[in-house]
Amino acid sequence: MKRVFFILMLAIGAISTAQAQFSWGIKAGVNLIEADFSNLESNIDTKNLTGFQVGPMIQFTVPVIGIGLDAAVLYSQTGFELKGENYKQGSLLIPVNFKYKLSLLGVLGAYATAGPYAKFKLDSDDLYEDAKAKSFGAGLNFGFGVEVLSHLQVGANYQVGLTDNYNESSALQLAGNSVNSKDKGWSITAAYLF
Secondary structure (H helix, E strand, C coil): HHHHHHHHHHHHHHHHHHHHHEEEEEEEEEEEEEEECCCCCCCCCHHHHHHHHHHHHHEECCCCEEEEEEEEEEEEEEEEEEEEEEEEEEEEEEEEEEEEEEEEECCCEEEEEEEEEEEEEECCCCCCCCCCCCCCCEEEEEEEEEECCCCCCCCCCEEECCCEEEEEHHHHHCCCCCCCEEECCCCEEEEEEE
């Protein structure tokens, strides 16, 4: 009996996967990401710079139940101003999200996403000689949005960085001048799916 149940579940999974909808497209947006510093002197203020993101994306959805995945490979620019100087970072951002969609006859829909992201530094300004920008970062995404005619998506994503952005020298840490920074904030995006 267990074998029959297992084979039946496998068949249902295969049929669902065969009927799944796969699409790809282009995604672009505005980054409103904040560099969240800890141990920064209270009289030093940081101002966040508006950045952008752009790149290809894919989406895989199982019809009827609306569950799926979406992933993208985006060039993402973020930055901040500290003591009158601008610090910018260009990264390869790779979010992979679980997605749940509700659709009204394929005309209008809403979706919610959640999942991890990885970030690989392409170019960056170091804070100072003893605080170099890290080449890898990771975090979590949470998002929501609307979809029109199954092709145009407009959404908002909130990112929470789980890793520090800078490597600091041991001498700086021993002196008690350690400054940690994690990204957090919003991205407003639009995507067109083919």
